[in-house]
Amino acid sequence: MHSNNSPRPRHEPLARRVGTVQIALHPVSRGRATFVAEELSAQVFHAAQVRHLKAGERLFAIGDPGDGCFLLEQGLLKVTAASPLGGERIIALRGPGAIVGELSMIDGLPRSASVVAMRDCVLRFVSRQAFQQRANTKSETHQLLLAILATRLRQLYEDLVAATSLTAKARVARALLTLAEYIGQPSDEGHFVFQDRITLADLAAMAGVARENVSRVLSEWRRRNVVLTGVSPGYVLNDVAALKREMNEETWRANGH
Numbered sequence: 001m002h003s004n005n006s007p008r009p010r011h012e013p014l015a016r017r018v019g020t021v022q023i024a025l026h027p028v029s030r031g032r033a034t035f036v037a038e039e040l041s042a043q044v045f046h047a048a049q050v051r052h053l054k055a056g057e058r059l060f061a062i063g064d065p066g067d068g069c070f071l072l073e074q075g076l077l078k079v080t081a082a083s084p085l086g087g088e089r090i091i092a093l094r095g096p097g098a099i100v101g102e103l104s105m106i107d108g109l110p111r112s113a114s115v116v117a118m119r120d121c122v123l124r125f126v127s128r129q130a131f132q133q134r135a136n137t138k139s140e141t142h143q144l145l146l147a148i149l150a151t152r153l154r155q156l157y158e159d160l161v162a163a164t165s166l167t168a169k170a171r172v173a174r175a176l177l178t179l180a181e182y183i184g185q186p187s188d189e190g191h192f193v194f195q196d197r198i199t200l201a202d203l204a205a206m207a208g209v210a211r212e213n214v215s216r217v218l219s220e221w222r223r224r225n226v227v228l229t230g231v232s233p234g235y236v237l238n239d240v241a242a243l244k245r246e247m248n249e250e251t252w253r254a255n256g257h
Helices: 038-044 128-137 141-165 168-183 200-207 211-223 240-254
Strands: 015-018 021-024 049-053 058-060 068-074 077-082 088-094 114-117 121-127 184-186 192-194
Touching: 038 141, 068 128, 088 168, 088 200, 121 128, 128 141, 141 168, 168 184, 168 192, 168 200, 168 211, 168 240, 200 211
Parallel strands: none
Antiparallel strands: 015 021, 049 121, 058 114, 068 121, 077 088, 077 114, 184 192
């Protein structure tokens, strides 16, 4: 087992195909748009104001003024919105290198989602005014926004496909596999041990599934030793391959095959 501070071993992205649509299960903030515009984002945020957040602290809430955006240097954030099922829905997780609040740089409107720290975070803040001033003198600055927005649109499409194509059981599997990419520590036995506390409500919110359904699914997987629950600090994924198969089989049945 590796400590939280040691480098995590590289492993293949957790991804699968539903029909001809690929649902990405690796973090958007890793290996994609930060990515392509990594050097540019470093330039934009080079002299930016540093802000620290403790785990559980809110960065901003829905309706707050859209006065700028943040680059996450360390830590983990969750992006949430109100859920039709009640409570909140976890829209996405953001890891180091991700930029949040980018829409305000375009329209200046109030925040459309809330962002909360899941771990202690270090961020850099650029105001909308400062960003616009830079964009007026360096046209390539807009490339940063385009790269981020393109990635966000791709992720939105993938999430929409998942919400409309996957059964509740498959969506819980997808949520666990996504969480494993962010907070799962690979063990020597090939398991993924979650390093942060994830509640049943968190998992239900991320999957977009009622907590009662999540509880039933986890009970089945616990009996089959696919997932361990009730361990500190969170879950242990004993059989990632089985979770991928659950997505395959459940989606196949949901599509009438």
